[in-house]
Amino acid sequence: MKPILSGRCICGDVTYQCESEPKFSIVCQCRQCQRITGTGHSPQFVVESGKTTVSGNVQTYAMTSDQGNDVISAFCGKCGNPIYKTTSMMPDVMAFHAATLDDPSLFKPEVLVHSNSAQPWDYIDPELKRAE
Ligand SMILES: [Zn+2]
Ligand SMILES: [Zn+2]
Incomplete structure (x- = not known):
């Protein structure tokens, strides 16, 4: 079956x-x-882990979110490119950094989250729905 979305590291x-x-x-x-991407925000799409295949030398770093959830950041062991995150809050899904897509224009942002941590220089489309 041809994948709907595909991507890779640098x-x-x-x-x-x-x-x-x-x-x-x-x-x-x-x-x-912000730290993972070195920018003001990370666009991410969330997919079911069971319908997603990842190949290659993926390394992980475990951390705790501001809300106290266990979060894993997965990145390429060779070039260091962050690829996706998982969280204990939603164990069956993976959140991929959108710009790792082969065709990043397929990404359609739906909602802005954690805007309370926004940086004053980080412009976000004011039309984008706010979660909080
Ligand atoms: Zn985040
Ligand atoms: Zn790589």
Whole structure:
């Protein structure tokens, strides 16, 4: 079956395929996403883990979210590119950083989360729905 979404890291060692549409898509302004991306926010799409395949040398770093959930950041062991996150709050899904897509224009942001951590220089479309 042809994947609906596919992507990879900078060096190409880590690749992924998703066989279902995203459950939802977010733009996250939490401090972890800021640090992970080095920017003001991380656009991410959330897919079912059972319908997603990841290949290559994926390394992980475990951390605790501002809300106290266990969060894992997965990145390429060769080039260091952050690829996705998982959280104990929603164990059956993976949140992929949208710009790792082979075609990032397929990403459609639906909701802004953790805007309470927003940086004053980080412009977000005012039309984008706010979660909080
Ligand atoms: Zn890589
Ligand atoms: Zn975040």
